[in-house]
Amino acid sequence: MKIGNIELKGTPLFLAPMEDVTYKSFRMMCKKFGADVMYTEFVSSEALVRDVEKTKRKMHLFDFDRPVAIQIYGHNIDSMVRAAQVAEEFEPDFIDINYGCPMKKIVRHGAGSAMLKDLPKMQKMTAEIVRAVKTPVTAKTRLGWSAGDLPIGEVAERLQDAGIQALAIHGRTREQLYSGEADWTLIGEVKNNPKVQIPIIGNGDINSGKKAKQLLDETSVDALMIGRGAIGRPWLFREIKHYLQTGEELPQPTVNEVVETLKEQLHLNLEWRDNERSGILMMRRHFAKYFPGLPNFRELKIQLLRAETNEEVHVILEKITKEYGNFQLDFSTASLK
Structure with a gap:
């Protein structure tokens, strides 16, 4: 798969962006154990516009990170455009838009997965960000707001039309937060939709090589994204790669x-x-x-x-x-x- 000029071979493994988790030392450990693509912690567009130093520190990138994305979130289009331009100054390999965070402190301001309630605005915001920067733009989202509101198929087509170069999908709704099991059925439908030509990255409940292989076979996604499963277990990336290559599970560490x-x-x-x-x-x-x-x-x-x-x-x-x-x-x- 390709994002901009970056070509990723095989089934690349992405470390999901997580607040207060994917800072430098944890990214280094995940990279050591085989993660292919890094993300920073997600950063607030409003804080970037106000030039908050603590927020900008999250965007400091290092040689080991490459390829790496800076993820931004917000609800105001002008602020998001400016935030993308600020992020670009840190020279990430791509800029990711957070349309998936379900946490109340993000959603109550209309950001993260709240954008799933207003698809025209989501598309407009994305298109303006894409036009404002030279760096490739990607996005991460969820299946929808609730079990009765699952617009991920339309979301994928709208964001592709807006110019994103890859889409990561977490197999839960906003209403679920992180409860229940991730549903990969709709992720597979998006991947196998002939209208969707951009790479699709599957995310949710990947906690072993065997599970990764199962989800990959069921959906044919272009890449896998691992989040909470790697916390306290950065060698999970190594385990998944080994299983995908050999069909064998590595012994658990002592x-x-x-x-x-x-x-x-x-x-x-x-x-x-x-x-x-x-x-x-x-x-x-x-x-x-x-x-x-x-x-x-x-x-x-x-x-x-x-x-x-x-x-x-x-x-x-x-x-x-x-x-x-x-x-x-x-x-x-x-x-x-």
């Missing part, structure tokens, strides 16, 4: 292996951040996911989530290693919530 991976991610995060405490706090969402299914782990998990210094974290990790060592983790039953 606690010792997971601890070493977590230490590496933590080191990268602290190296990047200029404040130790904030660097630790940013990692808590990842800490919570790294050790699924360990027996009698509750107390150590609480300690890990309360730690505020690098030294504290390492002391707790040593306890985990000492107690569980070669215990083999089972991520197949890990929650995506």
Whole structure:
């Protein structure tokens, strides 16, 4: 598949854009384990227009990121156009428009998946952004607003007409948030619609190589996007690639292996951040996911989530290693919530 001048071979694996998750250190870990395409955390168009430094920091890109997209969201067309122009100054390989975020703080302002309620405006916004920048533009969205409102087929055609060069589809409605199972049926229908010529990227509930292969076979999408399944499990990309190539599942990592991976991610995060405490706090969402299914782990998990210094974290990790060592983790039953 191609996005602009970028040619991606085979079935490329995309790391989904996630707020407070897909910052530098996590992107580096996912890239190390085989992710092909990176996204920044999504950024607010209004904050970019106001030149908010914290928001602009999210758009800093690094050599390892390539190819990489900056994702923007908003409800005001003029602000979104200006935001795309600001994003372009950071030289991403493409700019992605967020038409899928279901969170109340985004939707209540008419952004994210709220745009699914106004398809003409979505199309107009997209077309104006495409005209305003030279960088390729893509979009990410959902099936629709609710089970009774599923316009994804029309959305795909409208956005293609507006000039986007690829579309990622999450197999849930806004109403579902992240509950229930992702429905890939409509994703497959969009992909196999002869009117839709742009690449289609499937997203939702990809948590193993076997599941990835099943969804790929059922829909024939051009690429797969992994989001929550990779939190605390960045090697999921390696597992998926191995399964797609061989039909075999890699053994799950031991606690010792997971601890070493977590230490590496933590080191990268602290190296990047200029404040130790904030660097630790940013990692808590990842800490919570790294050790699924360990027996009698509750107390150590609480300690890990309360730690505020690098030294504290390492002391707790040593306890985990000492107690569980070669215990083999089972991520197949890990929650995506």
